[in-house]
Each structure stands twice: as structure tokens, then as C-alpha cells.
Amino acid sequence: MIGVESHLREKFIKVRNQSIKLCQPLKPEDYVVQPIVDVSPPKWHLAHTTWFFEQFLLIPNKSGYKVFDDDFSYLFNSYYETVGERVLRPNRGNMTRPGTDEIYKYRKYVDNQMLEFLVRNEINAALSNMLELGFHHEQQHQELLVTDIKFILGHNPLFPEYLTSGKEIPQRSNMDEEYIEVMGGLHSIGHRKNGFHFDNEKGVHNVFLHDFKILNRLITNGEYLEFMENGGYNNFEYWLSEGWEWANGLETNAPMYWHRMDDGWYRFTMHGLKPVIPSAPVTHVSYFEANAFANWKGKRLPTEFEWEAASNGLLEADVNQGNFVENDYLDPIAHQDGNNQMFGDAWEWTSSAYLPYPYYKTAESAIGEYNGKFMINQMVLRGGSCATPKDHIRNTYRNFWHPHLRWQFTGIRLAENI
Ligand SMILES: [Fe+2]
Numbered sequence: 519m520i521g522v523e524s525h526l527r528e529k530f531i532k533v534r535n536q537s538i539k540l541c542q543p544l545k546p547e548d549y550v551v552q553p554i555v556d557v558s559p560p561k562w563h564l565a566h567t568t569w570f571f572e573q574f575l576l577i578p579n580k581s582g583y584k585v586f587d588d589d590f591s592y593l594f595n596s597y598y599e600t601v602g603e604r605v606l607r608p609n610r611g612n613m614t615r616p617g618t619d620e621i622y623k624y625r626k627y628v629d630n631q632m633l634e635f636l637v638r639n640e641i642n643a644a645l646s647n648m649l650e651l652g653f654h655h656e657q658q659h660q661e662l663l664v665t666d667i668k669f670i671l672g673h674n675p676l677f678p679e680y681l682t683s684g685k686e687i688p689q690r691s692n693m694d695e696e697y698i699e700v701m702g703g704l705h706s707i708g709h710r711k712n713g714f715h716f717d718n719e720k721g722v723h724n725v726f727l728h729d730f731k732i733l734n735r736l737i738t739n740g741e742y743l744e745f746m747e748n749g750g751y752n753n754f755e756y757w758l759s760e761g762w763e764w765a766n767g768l769e770t771n772a773p774m775y776w777h778r779m780d781d782g783w784y785r786f787t788m789h790g791l792k793p794v795i796p797s798a799p800v801t802h803v804s805y806f807e808a809n810a811f812a813n814w815k816g817k818r819l820p821t822e823f824e825w826e827a828a829s830n831g832l833l834e835a836d837v838n839q840g841n842f843v844e845n846d847y848l849d850p851i852a853h854q855d856g857n858n859q860m861f862g863d864a865w866e867w868t869s870s871a872y873l874p875y876p877y878y879k880t881a882e883s884a885i886g887e888y889n890g891k892f893m894i895n896q897m898v899l900r901g902g903s904c905a906t907p908k909d910h911i912r913n914t915y916r917n918f919w920h921p922h923l924r925w926q927f928t929g930i931r932l933a934e935n936i
Contacts, residue, residue, distance in 0.1 A: 526649055527636045533653045534629055536907070537564060540663045543680050549618045552611025553673055556925060557666045562594065562610045565621045567656040568628045569594040573601060574648055574885070576628065580635045586627045587616075600884035650714040651885065657910040661926075664788075664848060664905035669925050672775050672786035679790040681848065689797045690852045693738055697731035698828060698858070699936060705827040708875055709914040718889040719914040721877035725823040729936040732820055732828045735853035736864055737811065737930040740796030742803070743783065745811050746772060756813040761806030764922050774802035774924045788848040797852035799929045801864045805897045805921035808867040808930045820933035822870035822898040822916065829860045829901070829913040836861040842908040850904050850927065862906065864929025865899040865917055872896040872918035896920050903927035 541549070541560055549561040558566075569590060576583045585591075593613060595604035605613065616624075641649070671678050705727050709719035751771035754762050770776065775786040776794065783794040803811070812818050820828070829836070840862025841851050850863035860866075872893050880886040896918040902911035905927055919926060 523636055523641055526641060526646065527633060529653055530629075530632060530636065530649070533656050534625070537567060537656060537660055537663065538625075540660055540667075544667065546618060548667065548670055550611065550614060551670055552608075553670060554925075555608045556923060557669045558607075558610050558662065559613075560663055560667060560670075561618050561621050562613070563659045563663050563666070564618075565590065565594045565616075565624060566596055567659050568621075568625050570655050571632055571652050572628050573598075575645075575652060576631055576635065579639070579645065580631065583631065586624050590616075590624065598884045598887050600887060647714075648885075651888075654714060654716070654910060657907045660843070660907060661903070661905045661910075664843065665926050668775075668786075668788060668848075671788075677786055677791040680788040681846070682789075685847060687795060687798060687847060687849055688851045688854065689795055690854075691797070693735075693740065693797055693853065696734045697934070698734050698832075699729070699731050700727070700824065700828050702727045702729040705823065707823050707826055707914075709912065715912060715914060716889055716916070717881060718875070718878070718893075718916050719912070720879075721875035723876045727824060727827060730820070730824055730933055731936055732824065732933045733931050734858045735931075736799035736850070736859045736866070737932065738797055738852070739785075739794045739800045742773065742800040742811060742930075743794070743796070745814050748814070750810060750814050753814075756810040758806060758809060760921070761804075761810060764804070764806050765810070773800060773807065795852070799850040799853075799859065799864050801850055801903075801927045801929050802924045803867075803928055803930060804924040805867045805919075805928075807924070808928070809869070811930055812932055815932060817932040817934045819867055819869040820931060822868040822900060824933055825860075825866065825868050825900045825931075826913060832858050832860055833913050837908070837911065840902070840908065840911075841904050842902065842911075843905050844908055845904065847904055850929065859931075860901050861911055861913075862902055862908075863904055864901075864927045865903050866901050866929055866931045868898045868900055870898045872898050872916065892918060899926075899928060903929075 544560060550559050552559050593605055595601050667680060671680055704724040706722060707725045708722040709715040710722045751765055757765060777784045784791050785794050808819060835856060836858055839857040841847060842862045853859055874893055880890040899917040
């Protein structure tokens with residue numbers, strides 16, 4: 519009979535192997551660089567996710583556990599003040615040592631210790647929750663591995679391919695705008711089911727919504743190109759003041775990874791430099807760009823509450839058919855019938871500031887630092903992307919980024935009042 523522990527062991531192995539798989543196409547030098555402060559070296563992600571299991575599972579719970587290396591907590595703690603001092607974020611790329619081979623040894627050591635722990639110990643509810651947090655934490659870093667690797671390769675003048683045998687990206691010609699009507703009234707927001715969720719989704723509460731309509735797909739590259747060609751980046755009327763200032767500092771008036779060539783626009787993808795596909799969703803846009811596009815269209819971005827209410831009815835079909843990391847496209851694909859692209863493809867900017875829900879409580883341990891302290895100056899994104907593992911997403915999942923950032927697979931969905 520398969521018990522709870524063996525289920526957790528299998529999940530542990532699966533999650534840990536996926537991080538290794540994502541790094542397999544890398545050259546040794548790719549593991550180390552940190553081209554901008556937001557992009558961490560792949561080697562750092564591999565070590566930090568390992569440190570998380572060591573710090574929060576093995577040290578407090580496995581009797582007689584001996585840490586792999588006393589210095590690693592200083593090197594690979596990300597932002598946990600509770601745990602102690604650490605290498606500051608901008609300096610992660612300076613660590614040429616320990617070498618990547620040493621990090622792989624660290625992973626093996628902690629994996630073996632964890633598997634032994636999961637065989638020998640009874641896993642109570644608190645331990646099981648912490649393990650799940652470790653899995654989802656590693657999955658978050660897997661998404662960052664994809665987007666950070668994309669940034670590293672995409673800012674190399676040679677535009678190296680990450681995946682050489684990419685599948686052909688599905689396209690389509692008909693991209694009508696269809697809006698789904700959602701009735702207003704009181705809508706229940708927040709995570710109420712069993713199963714894993716982050717603390718920032720907790721605190722089920724009612725939100726009053728007016729009747730609204732939401733687009734049944736993501737905004738495409740073709741539509742965004744129209745905005746560009748209509749002087750979208752040259753008209754202050756579409757932009758927030760901070761956004762206008764930000765846009766004026768851009769090297770190219772286009773989404774990140776777009777390059778103008780003699781025969782049209784190209785974008786860097788994980789399959790190298792490719793012509794822009796008009797029917798595929800636009801990605802790598804900042805909140806400022808998403809908001810300006812919506813203003814140009816005479817529409818608006820949905821609030822996170824509208825997004826959650828709209829996705830409730832669409833959840834199952836969209837999750838099951840969504841374009842997630844498992845598809846191996848690592849690129850968003852054109853809207854397909856029977857799916858509203860609410861899950862997978864691109865994280866969708868909402869017009870909601872990332873704030874605590876009513877009844878939000880910060881956990882007392884170091885884990886209290888996981889989400890709550892970032893609830894300032896960031897916007898909520900919903901739905902997951904083509905770099906998100908499918909079993910990592912929920913319709914209550916709240917992602918959050920600063921409004922100028924766009925190295926994640928970030929896209930646009932429009933809404934309007936009825
Ligand atoms: Fe982390």
C-alpha cells in the first residue's frame with residue numbers, strides 16, 4: 519500500500535529532479551553570472567532551494583543531522599532575517615566558489631538525508647505542511663530558473679538557443695475579441711479548499727464587484743504591435759507618470775527581448791531569435807506597458823478580485839489545457855478554442871496592489887518572512903505562465919512583482935465595465 523510518506527518521497531524526488539533537468543542544457547559559465555540584480559545565477563537557485571530543505575526540515579527535525587557546510591547558510595540564505603546574515607542579493611553572481619560541482623554534491627547530500635528522514639520518521643501535519651512549502655518553494659525557483667536562464671542567454675549577443683529541438687509553436691489566424699460577462703455582487707475571494715496554498719491566499723472574504731466583462735484570451739503580439747505602430751510609446755496620455763518616465767528610459771520602445779531587423783520584428787525565445795508570431799500572446803511587458811496598452815484600447819486591466827471571480831467558472835478547462843512548463847514550449851502559444859488562457863502562457867497583470875487580505879496573519883517562525891514583508895509597492899499577477907509547473911498553480915494564487923519588471927513571462931488581459 520502506498521502510504522502518505524511514500525507519496526511525499528515520490529513528490530520530493532520529482533520536484534528535485536526537475537530543477538536538475540532545467541539546468542541540463544547549460545554550459546558551466548551560464549551557471550554563475552548575475553546580469554542584473556533581479557536575475558540570480560542558476561547555481562545559486564540550485565543551492566538556495568537545497569538550503570531551504572536543510573534549514574527548515576533537516577536541522578530542526580532530523581536527529582543528529584550534520585550540515586553539509588557551515589558557510590552555506592551565509593551564502594545561500596535569500597532574505598530570512600530570522601536565520602541570520604547572508605550574502606546580499608546583488609552579490610550572488612560574485613560567488614565563483616563554491617563551484618557548481620560542489621553545489622551538485624550539496625544537492626545529493628541533502629537529497630539523501632531527506633529521503634532517509636522521510637523513511638524513518640512519522641510525518642505529522644506540521645512536517646507535511648513544511649515539506650509542501652519546500653516543494654512549492656522549489657517550483658517557484660524552477661520558474662525563476664527558466665526566466666533567469668532566458669535573461670542570461672537573451673542578453674548574449676549570440677542569442678544562444680536553450681532548447682535546440684523545440685516543438686513548433688501553435689498559431690492561428692482568427693483572433694476575434696470576445697468578452698465574457700461576469701455578474702456583479704458579493705464574490706468570495708481567497709483559498710477555501712483543502713490542499714496546499716500560500717499564506718497570502720488565506721483569509722476568505724467577500725468583495726463586492728460591479729458587473730464587468732473580461733476578454734476570453736490574452737492580448738497578442740499582433741495587437742501589441744498595433745499599439746507600438748500607433749505611437750503607443752510616444753503619447754504620454756496613455757501612461758502613468760512613473761510609467762512614462764520609465765518608458766522614456768527604454769533602449770527600444772518594445773517588450774523585452776524584441777529586436778527590430780530589416781525584415782520585421784524578432785524576439786529572443788528559448789529556441790533562439792525568432793520572428794514575432796502575431797497570434798501568440800505578448801509577454802515580457804511591465805505593468806506600465808500593460809496599463810498603457812489598456813488605456814490606448816479604451817479598456818482597463820482587471821482587478822485581482824475580478825480575475826479570481828472570472829476564473830472560478832473557467833478553472834477546470836483552463837488548468838487542464840493550459841500551456842505550462844510541462845509542454846516544453848517555454849513560450850506562450852496562440853489562444854486555442856475551449857480554453858481562455860487564464861492558466862499558463864503568461865502571468866496576467868492586474869490593477870490590484872499586493873496587499874494583505876483581511877484576517878491575514880504573519881506566521882511566527884522564519885516562514886512568516888515568506889510573503890508578508892513584500893506587501894508594498896508591488897502589483898498582483900494571476901494565472902501562471904508557460905514556465906510554471908502545472909501542479910503549482912491555483913485560481914487563488916497571488917504572484918507579485920514591481921511594476922517596472924518584465925523579465926518574467928508577464929502578459930495582458932483586458933476588462934471593462936458593463
Ligand atoms: Fe527562495
